[in-house]
Amino acid sequence: MPLALVDCNNFYVSCERVFNPKLEGKPVVVLSNNDGCAVARSNEVKALGVKMGEPWFKLEKLAKQHDIIALSSNYTLYADLSARVMSILATFSPKQEVYSIDECFLDLGGFAPDTLADYCQTIRKTIKRNVGIPVCVGIADTKTLAKLANHCAKKGLAGNNGVCDFGRLAEVERSRLFASIPVGEVWGIGRKISEKLLTMGIQTVEELRIANPNKIRQQFSVVVERTVKELNGIPCIELEDVGTPRQQIMVSRSFGQEVSSLGELSESVAYFATRAAEKLRKDGSVAASVCVFIQTNPFKEKAPQYQRSIVVPMVQPADDTVALVNAATQGLREIYRMGFGYKKSGVLLMGLQPKEMIQATLFDNQAEQAKSAKLMKVMDSINRNMGHGSLTIAASGIRQRWAMRRDRKSPNYTTEWDELPIAE
């Protein structure tokens, strides 16, 4: 049963180019939060040897030499364009799994095998025309192979044009192709596992494909064993149904500048708990406990280091912002120590369950519960309609010295009228 993996090219950079065509053909990077690391690179930047995750301060010299344009990440813009891409892609197959912000799997089971490559060319043209984002497509019988086919499409390895269909490859050709790809390119094979495979004499995808599954399971795990099976065309990872609710919700951020006081840390934690509670309600879930963590800057090796976390159980699973913020800030007071420069904090909601299941067993405090539900509903709707952060709880603070740096952000072209540039 053939699957397609559709992946947007250099997604964040492509999004920026949609609204700023002057970036076309130029070396462009998009930086992570706090303008810290390169998280998206145009082809021109990749050609200069810039690696994924490279810290910006190490790139500045090279950037000056080659006029690299660096932009802060504009997540609101990327999420909006992603939604447009995904909804169009959904029309091309009865079954879609959105795997990440820039890629999804499509079930192509019902189509004639020899028409798939053409069909996927149509997909590419449609997305490019309707949204302006370039995509590549990999076609194969398992998710792992489809990911690999996509890699080949992106690199132009199998003499294709943005589409690579492993189903059209003879066995000999496939083996030769796999033998030319480093094993680390395989989905699920990261840095650590690559290194260990190397010591076992497995360097290429082909060598991993023909490896003994039992030995792989013994040396690594069932996950890697599944990967080997998938490389051989045996599906082990199913297409997931849409809308499976998350099991945990994390909101954390590095600070724009270090923070030492309990007061300011508390503001950040209250803010993150507020964001996490919003996500929680959007999922229709409640959380059984709240984990808070704080940490100093691990890269500043000379400075005294401290990191700690604590899990605060909720009296009753909740989705109420006030209750979750209280739990989080109370936990913070227990783990906070004076005399450190903190660089990051975060809030993790754990033990998530569907809200309906909880309400059924609820017997105390009905009135209180209903009142808080009403308040949360109002809060969410005001924030949805008036813009994010219009209504927030006072504990989050106003000054927010800890807020992240984003000096190079593009306008929110698709979601804020105020930010649209005026034509000249």
Add this chain to the structure above:
DNA sequence: ATGCTCCTGCGAA
């Protein structure tokens, strides 16, 4: 021996 919960490591995007 068995079944949990918690924590850590790994991978991915």
Add this chain to the structure above:
DNA sequence: CTAACGTTCGCAGGAGCAT
């Protein structure tokens, strides 16, 4: 001038605990 390095999610497996 200096110092400046992301976030969020799932899974597996081991440790530690209770039964």
